[in-house]
Amino acid sequence: MFGLGKRGRRSSGGKSWLGAGAFAAMFALALAFAGPARAQDTRLPVGVSFSILSDIVKVVGGDRIDVTTLVGPDQDTHVYEPTPADVAKLSGTKLFFVNGLGFEGWLPRLMKSSHYAGTLVTVTKGLKPRTMVDDGKTVTDPHMFQDPERVKAMVDNIAAALSQADPAGSTYYAERAKNYQGALDDLITWANKQLAPIAPARRVVLTSHDAFGYLGQRFGIKFLAPEGVSTESEASAKDVANLIRVIRRTGIKAVFMENISNPRLVERIAKDAKVTVDGKLYSDALSQNPEATTYLQLFQHNIRAIAAAMKDNR
Amino acid sequence: MSMVWDLIVGPFSEFDFMRHALVGSLALSIGCTPVGVFLLLRRMSLMGDSLSHAVLPGAAIGYLIGGLSLPWMAGGGMVAGLLVALLAGLSSRRTRLDEGASFAGFYLLALAGGVVIVSKWGNSVDLMHLLFGSVLAVDDPSLILVAAIATVTLLWFGWHYRGLVLDSADPTFLGHGHGKSVMRYHLGFTVLTVMNLVAGFQAMGTLMAVGLMMLPAATARLVARTLPGMLLVAWLVASASSVIGLLISYYLACPSGPAIVLTAGIAYLGALLATPGQANTAKTPAL
Numbered sequence: 001m002f003g004l005g006k007r008g009r010r011s012s013g014g015k016s017w018l019g020a021g022a023f024a025a026m027f028a029l030a031l032a033f034a035g036p037a038r039a040q041d042t043r044l045p046v047g048v049s050f051s052i053l054s055d056i057v058k059v060v061g062g063d064r065i066d067v068t069t070l071v072g073p074d075q076d077t078h079v080y081e082p083t084p085a086d087v088a089k090l091s092g093t094k095l096f097f098v099n100g101l102g103f104e105g106w107l108p109r110l111m112k113s114s115h116y117a118g119t120l121v122t123v124t125k126g127l128k129p130r131t132m133v134d135d136g137k138t139v140t141d142p143h144m145f146q147d148p149e150r151v152k153a154m155v156d157n158i159a160a161a162l163s164q165a166d167p168a169g170s171t172y173y174a175e176r177a178k179n180y181q182g183a184l185d186d187l188i189t190w191a192n193k194q195l196a197p198i199a200p201a202r203r204v205v206l207t208s209h210d211a212f213g214y215l216g217q218r219f220g221i222k223f224l225a226p227e228g229v230s231t232e233s234e235a236s237a238k239d240v241a242n243l244i245r246v247i248r249r250t251g252i253k254a255v256f257m258e259n260i261s262n263p264r265l266v267e268r269i270a271k272d273a274k275v276t277v278d279g280k281l282y283s284d285a286l287s288q289n290p291e292a293t294t295y296l297q298l299f300q301h302n303i304r305a306i307a308a309a310m311k312d313n314r
Numbered sequence: 315m316s317m318v319w320d321l322i323v324g325p326f327s328e329f330d331f332m333r334h335a336l337v338g339s340l341a342l343s344i345g346c347t348p349v350g351v352f353l354l355l356r357r358m359s360l361m362g363d364s365l366s367h368a369v370l371p372g373a374a375i376g377y378l379i380g381g382l383s384l385p386w387m388a389g390g391g392m393v394a395g396l397l398v399a400l401l402a403g404l405s406s407r408r409t410r411l412d413e414g415a416s417f418a419g420f421y422l423l424a425l426a427g428g429v430v431i432v433s434k435w436g437n438s439v440d441l442m443h444l445l446f447g448s449v450l451a452v453d454d455p456s457l458i459l460v461a462a463i464a465t466v467t468l469l470w471f472g473w474h475y476r477g478l479v480l481d482s483a484d485p486t487f488l489g490h491g492h493g494k495s496v497m498r499y500h501l502g503f504t505v506l507t508v509m510n511l512v513a514g515f516q517a518m519g520t521l522m523a524v525g526l527m528m529l530p531a532a533t534a535r536l537v538a539r540t541l542p543g544m545l546l547v548a549w550l551v552a553s554a555s556s557v558i559g560l561l562i563s564y565y566l567a568c569p570s571g572p573a574i575v576l577t578a579g580i581a582y583l584g585a586l587l588a589t590p591g592q593a594n595t596a597k598t599p600a601l
Binding site: 234 | 325328329330332334335433447448450451452560563564565566568569570571572573
């Protein structure tokens with residue numbers, strides 16, 4: 001059991017949940033035969049894997065859909081474990097929106113144990129993902145939602161899936177999707193304005209895990225992180241030492257924690273490199289904190305915080 | 315020669331986090347190895363493993379009340395660990411179940427309770443990250459906690475060594491007419507075990523605490539003939555594994571906790587291969 005430490009605990013927990021999940025699936029099936037519970041509610045029931053995507057789907061779907069979210073605010077989707085209650089919640093939905101690209105590592109297991117009858121919609125489908133080298137291996141970066149330009153394309157995918165499931169609402173969805181894409185365009189213009197005064201050489205930020213690659217690509221910011229693209233990986237002394245050397249050499253002052261991952265390591269690195277932690281970035285989840293309850297707010301907070309901190313870089 | 319020296323000392327002199335990791339693991343080695351040796355002699359080698367699960371509900375409740383603060387989480391974990399250890403001890407004395415079975419029963423109860431608490435009231439995954447520390451992120455409060463507990467452990471062992479040895483070798487010996495003193499050794503030892511493990515979990519992670527406690531003890535049992543020899547060998551193996559493991563993690567980019575425990579594991583495997591054919595010799599060492 002301890003061969004893998006923290007991760008071992010998690011995966012063995014996963015196995016037991018799997019059994020419980022299968023049981024819950026049977027239970028849910030029995031409930032489904034007992035009769036439709038939401039007879040008078042005409043809204044389209046959809047499931048969404050995590051909070052940020054849930055916000056985007058809600059904006060596009062408006063009053064015509066009823067959204068169930070699995071991984072809520074401030075929770076880490078990478079290492080999440082579906083509960084039997086989740087399987088039951090999901091069983092009533094017609095569509096299930098997921099990020100894909102391996103972001104929801106538990107998804108194949110959940111799909112298998114829940115015998116999901118609706119349509120699985122991968123919102124990043126057809127979009128070109130960013131690849132990166134993590135520990136010598138080339139991996140796909142799943143955090144596409146950190147780039148508003150790509151989110152615009154994801155919105156198209158969402159609207160198309162909703163229209164297909166609910167053709168009567170297709171003009172409604174298209175309209176809302178267009179409005180939201182307009183808001184995203186404004187957001188990009190605003191972000192560029194915020195970052196304009198900062199010289200390209202000073203655009204460097206340290207966070208705890210590699211979640212901001214797309215954001216960095218879009219706005220020419222370099223993000224450094226001790227943990228890889230998934231919070232499940234564990235840092236080695238070599239990685240940490242290299243990061244500290246980079247900070248010392250380049251004089252980075254922009255150092256952040258994230259709302260979903262362990263702050264201890266970033267604090268340790270900041271102390272070693274004699275810089276202070278500038279606060280929190282919202283990476284893979286919305287927050288209960290009022291500054292990041294929607295995707296637009298989350299993005300604004302991150303850009304504002306990053307821009308302010310990067311001004312101090314040498 | 316000086317180049318080799320630079321390779322060994324360089325990382326520690328350059329980086330504060332390496333020094334913290336080193337001091338933390340060395341302090342853990344001092345406190346944990348004697349506990350591990352006596353756990354092994356008392357045939358309770360799996361107690362550390364069980365306790366790493368048993369502390370979960372306490373640490374979770376501590377976190378929910380006091381937030382991300384070491385005293386609350388460590389305090390909660392210690393209360394839960396002690397409760398499980400004492401209840402298991404009590405049930406093994408009062409019922410037909412032996413110590414192992416009692417421990418299994420109570421730690422499972424605690425673990426299940428902990429998982430329910432975490433997923434019901436905490437934002438689940440966040441908490442699992444926070445409850446257990448990591449070798450590379452040892453901060454000053456954790457370091458002080460581990461060092462303080464190592465100090466208390468050494469003092470207690472110095473004070474009660476003789477009685478504990480007798481009690482471990484022959485639990486019935488002191489029992490004749492000295493029921494109270496038996497409970498004192500047993501209770502004191504249980505408290506120490508829980509303290510060492512909880513400090514280890516919070517500061518360095520579960521794998522490190524249990525690994526540094528049991529692997530060096532088992533290695534020492536294979537190699538040394540006497541109890542003082544065992545204590546010495548166990549401490550040496552644990553300390554050497556800490557240094558070598560950290561250097562491996564630094565030069566070969568492995569996660570640090572696993573690197574340290576694997577190094578201790580290699581010592582254990584080496585001892586196994588070097589000392590075959592002892593199965594028929596005495597299971598308890600000369601005192």
